[in-house]
Amino acid sequence: MAEAARKLDIVDVRPAFTQADADALNARFAGVETLTMLKALFAEGILGTTAVVSSFGTESAVLLHLVARADRSVPVIFVDTLKMFPETLAYREQLIAAFGIENSWVVEPDAAVLAAKDDKGLRWSYDPDGCCEIRKVEPLKRAKAGLDSWISGRKAFQSVTRQNLPRFEVEDGRLKINPLGDWVKPDLEAYFTEHDLPRHPLEAEGYLSIGCQPCTSKVQPGEDPRAGRWRGWEKVECGIHVAEKLGEEPVF
Structure with missing residues (x-):
């Protein structure tokens, strides 16, 4: 198992995937x-240099298991915001070992940016968008700099903001793949059962969508699975699934 952090000085040279490419693959x-x-x-090299981006949340094991069955050498990127649940960090280690994942990358926030913009570590409490930008969006941007494409674990059923999710889309010139986009909760549950996959230890406690510890709460019966994220704020996404403009610098 290999651990590697993406370097800060990687130049982001984006490939030239077009919507026509995504349309052809969807067809x-x-x-x-x-x-x-x-x-x-993977066998045909269609994706170029690619990687899976995983939060190692309650549903992550399904995609990671599928990718490992297809090709264990495909890298898996995890953004450690330094605000994660200890259970998530332990679960990551468990899945990597269990599935035989050969390449795992961990990226963290830039220490200098944290010192300048979140020295008390409390930005999440008054500016969750800014906190996500510093701790998640910018680190992942660095990690994706050398990639032609990336693989996401998003699913259409997770929230209203993810409806009509295609398997293939183009984002900032990169091909983005959503292999589980059309899967529903019973599909995931059946796969967990069939392959006896390990569960995230916090799921049984009512955490159905797990991100950073300060901004994650338990989901009540009948609520949207992502209702426990940023509760009390008009925020439903961390920002990594929002396309950026070429050359645009993040606003901290």
Whole structure:
């Protein structure tokens, strides 16, 4: 198992994927079983330099297991915001070992930025968007700098902001793949059961969507699975799934 942090000085040279490329892939793989699709994508080199971005949350094991079955050498990126639950860090280690993942990358916030913009570590309490930008969006931007494409664990059912999610899309010139976009909760549960996958230890306590510890709460019966994220704020996404403009610098 390899651990590597992405360097700060990587130049972000973005590939030239177009919407036509995404449309063609969506047409080709329409109705194709997810594992079969992943094996073809990796074997044919369609994705170029690629990696999985995983939060190691309550549903992450399904995608990670599928990717490992298709090709264990595909890198898995984890953004450690330095505000994660200890249980999430332990779960990450557990899944990497259990699935035989060969390349795992950990990226963290820039220490200088934290010192300048969040020296008390409390930005989450008054500016959650700014906190996510510093601790999650910017580190992942660095990690993606050398990638032609990246693989996301998003699913359409998770929230209203993720409806009509295609398997393939283009974001900032990169191909973005959502292998589980059309999966629903029963599909995930069936896969967990069939393959006896380990569960995130906080799921049984009512945490259905898990991010940073200060901004994650338990989900009540009948609530949206992501209702426990940033409770009390008009915020539903951390920002990593929001396209940026080329050349645009993040606003901290």
